[in-house]
Amino acid sequence: MKATRYEGNKTFSVIEKDVEAPAAGDVRIKVAYSGVCGTDVHIYHGMMDQRVSIPVTIGHEMSGTIDAVGEGVTDYAVGDKVVVRPLDDRGAKPSDKGFNHVCEDLKFIGIDSPGSMQQYWNVPAFTLHKLKAETSLKLAALIEPLSVASHDVRLSELKAGETAVVLGGGPIGLLVAMVAKDAGANVIISEVNPVRIQKAKELGFDCVSPAELDLVAYVREKTEGRLADVVFEVAGVQPALDVMTEVAGIRGRIVMVAIHGQPKPVNLFKFFWKELKLIGARVYEKEDYEKSIALITANELPFEEMITDVQPLSNIQEVFENIDKNPNGLKVLMDCQL
Amino acid sequence: MKATRYEGNKTFSVIEKDVEAPAAGDVRIKVAYSGVCGTDVHIYHGMMDQRVSIPVTIGHEMSGTIDAVGEGVTDYAVGDKVVVRPLDDRGAKPSDKGFNHVCEDLKFIGIDSPGSMQQYWNVPAFTLHKLKAETSLKLAALIEPLSVASHDVRLSELKAGETAVVLGGGPIGLLVAMVAKDAGANVIISEVNPVRIQKAKELGFDCVSPAELDLVAYVREKTEGRLADVVFEVAGVQPALDVMTEVAGIRGRIVMVAIHGQPKPVNLFKFFWKELKLIGARVYEKEDYEKSIALITANELPFEEMITDVQPLSNIQEVFENIDKNPNGLKVLMDCQL
Numbered sequence: 170m171k172a173t174r175y176e177g178n179k180t181f182s183v184i185e186k187d188v189e190a191p192a193a194g195d196v197r198i199k200v201a202y203s204g205v206c207g208t209d210v211h212i213y214h215g216m217m218d219q220r221v222s223i224p225v226t227i228g229h230e231m232s233g234t235i236d237a238v239g240e241g242v243t244d245y246a247v248g249d250k251v252v253v254r255p256l257d258d259r260g261a262k263p264s265d266k267g268f269n270h271v272c273e274d275l276k277f278i279g280i281d282s283p284g285s286m287q288q289y290w291n292v293p294a295f296t297l298h299k300l301k302a303e304t305s306l307k308l309a310a311l312i313e314p315l316s317v318a319s320h321d322v323r324l325s326e327l328k329a330g331e332t333a334v335v336l337g338g339g340p341i342g343l344l345v346a347m348v349a350k351d352a353g354a355n356v357i358i359s360e361v362n363p364v365r366i367q368k369a370k371e372l373g374f375d376c377v378s379p380a381e382l383d384l385v386a387y388v389r390e391k392t393e394g395r396l397a398d399v400v401f402e403v404a405g406v407q408p409a410l411d412v413m414t415e416v417a418g419i420r421g422r423i424v425m426v427a428i429h430g431q432p433k434p435v436n437l438f439k440f441f442w443k444e445l446k447l448i449g450a451r452v453y454e455k456e457d458y459e460k461s462i463a464l465i466t467a468n469e470l471p472f473e474e475m476i477t478d479v480q481p482l483s484n485i486q487e488v489f490e491n492i493d494k495n496p497n498g499l500k501v502l503m504d505c506q507l
Numbered sequence: 508m509k510a511t512r513y514e515g516n517k518t519f520s521v522i523e524k525d526v527e528a529p530a531a532g533d534v535r536i537k538v539a540y541s542g543v544c545g546t547d548v549h550i551y552h553g554m555m556d557q558r559v560s561i562p563v564t565i566g567h568e569m570s571g572t573i574d575a576v577g578e579g580v581t582d583y584a585v586g587d588k589v590v591v592r593p594l595d596d597r598g599a600k601p602s603d604k605g606f607n608h609v610c611e612d613l614k615f616i617g618i619d620s621p622g623s624m625q626q627y628w629n630v631p632a633f634t635l636h637k638l639k640a641e642t643s644l645k646l647a648a649l650i651e652p653l654s655v656a657s658h659d660v661r662l663s664e665l666k667a668g669e670t671a672v673v674l675g676g677g678p679i680g681l682l683v684a685m686v687a688k689d690a691g692a693n694v695i696i697s698e699v700n701p702v703r704i705q706k707a708k709e710l711g712f713d714c715v716s717p718a719e720l721d722l723v724a725y726v727r728e729k730t731e732g733r734l735a736d737v738v739f740e741v742a743g744v745q746p747a748l749d750v751m752t753e754v755a756g757i758r759g760r761i762v763m764v765a766i767h768g769q770p771k772p773v774n775l776f777k778f779f780w781k782e783l784k785l786i787g788a789r790v791y792e793k794e795d796y797e798k799s800i801a802l803i804t805a806n807e808l809p810f811e812e813m814i815t816d817v818q819p820l821s822n823i824q825e826v827f828e829n830i831d832k833n834p835n836g837l838k839v840l841m842d843c844q845l
Contacts, residue, residue, distance in 0.1 A: 263731070263733075264731060264732035264757075266733065266756070266757055268758050271757055271758075272757070273732075324782075392602070394600065395601075396602075410775075411770075419603055419604055419606050419609055419610070420604065420609075425775055425778050428776065428779055429776055429779075430776060432749075432772035432773055432774045432776075433772060434771060434773075435772075435773040435775070436770045437770070437771055437787075438766065438767055438770075439787075440763050440787030441765075441787045441788070441789050442609070442787070442789060443609060444606065444609050444662075444787045444788060446785065446786055447778060447785035448778075448784050449778030449783045449784065450779070451779050451780060
């Protein structure tokens, strides 16, 4: 079998290795597709060298088919189409209060242990979600990032008829926008990259550039002064943090989707003045996967448009180099069958 | 009648003026007590000269007895003991979504219009809450700040058995702590002033100084690793902002009670990592007043201990000067009957 490995120093290798039998409680998956996540790009950039065990196979946005089952696995059989919810929460403690998806000792599979950018992948059966026979394996590689979006929207308590402003129109921002629109919200995307603005418009979204107009005035006018009921901060930059407290209306909920590595200035006065709420959101829970699997299987949202490139596993080095060169792409999938 | 006026430049005057008949819809209150709020001290310091119309009578934490009723006032009669909820929300619009207590055009009575630091005060009847005949007018002057605390605790969704950490043991911090404890929470107060620590302990609270021990380690040990379920940020200083995201456990709720005039660094990574929530809270709603009136009337909490000084109205200049000199006091009341 073919497997890729991050070797440090912005370098991937592609190696040949033997397929392993699944251990007790595990299954072996024949991986179909493995999407490239922003976190994978961070790893490639060396930003997470302290955390990953180099050399390491990364990847966690995947789809595949069960190829072998280990001892004691009864709920899955060879041939089942599956996706992995890559959270190893076996270290959860009572002090985690049942929020095992963010438990203190959570291990993220594909970062803290080997990931899916290889032809066969052995994982614990408790991480699996079964797909229907008709679910597209290509689209199914979007279930993991779509579950991030489903989680964000669920935690925001967005209601039909409310206005959601999505700051940042990259892959996660667009998925959040799709889920929010599907929930009946009026969605406005704020994005500065003209190619991404064009893409968002093609997907049917109201998408504007805060570099070209006054976003707050725009949202105020669109909402008869209510401003945003929900804001999703997906951009991860200071201007987004500055505008999030302005564009949110009274009792607005701001979901912090972006990862800000350092403390950043936040206008806490506006939190007081308008009684805003900031909601931290990380990964997903079982129900978010179930929701996303249903959305992908129904295939009524423009998921196909999210996939801007599919490359064979052996091209991994080129794929990551191109992501750095081209900020316009959305989701790139590695085809692990090739 | 005697009335006090803030004249600007850290100066109050005490004047004699005629009592006015209440306009239609208004009542005239014979003010009993008027507490000094931190906001009043800000006004005295000249921090709000842009907002107040100098000269102005300030004050909004009060109790009194109805002395005359204007045309059309049917729910109140001369002799009724009352407190004022000093929110003039007559400018509320549909875009305020029914959250009239924080509506965009809210006028705060006692800041944006004349306040209670005078012997007789005319106010709209819709601002009133009636007290029972047996309710102490002295304690009733605490109903306004207690309603801030009741609002904070209500918005936190604090449940019995949860652990609440209150950052800052001043008057509002102590009232928040009392309401939280009354709701069945385990309360830990963090305060650096030794006199306030002593006071908090006398009131029966677990109160520690983050200057003398590791607050996060202390709370971790007291909660078997859960850390705080709810944090009230009442201190208004950067070290409190730094520790609030550390001392909160997984899915912890942080209530922003303090007013931070400028954007401040906040550890947004922790919001993501632990799925924390930040909840902005401002003033109070009707139900918070009702709750506070019930607590004051029952008088089972150590409210009496909160009042560290009572001074005649004519001493107003000295009262504000002393507050600046003595950071150890808690609530000072002006006795408006003298």
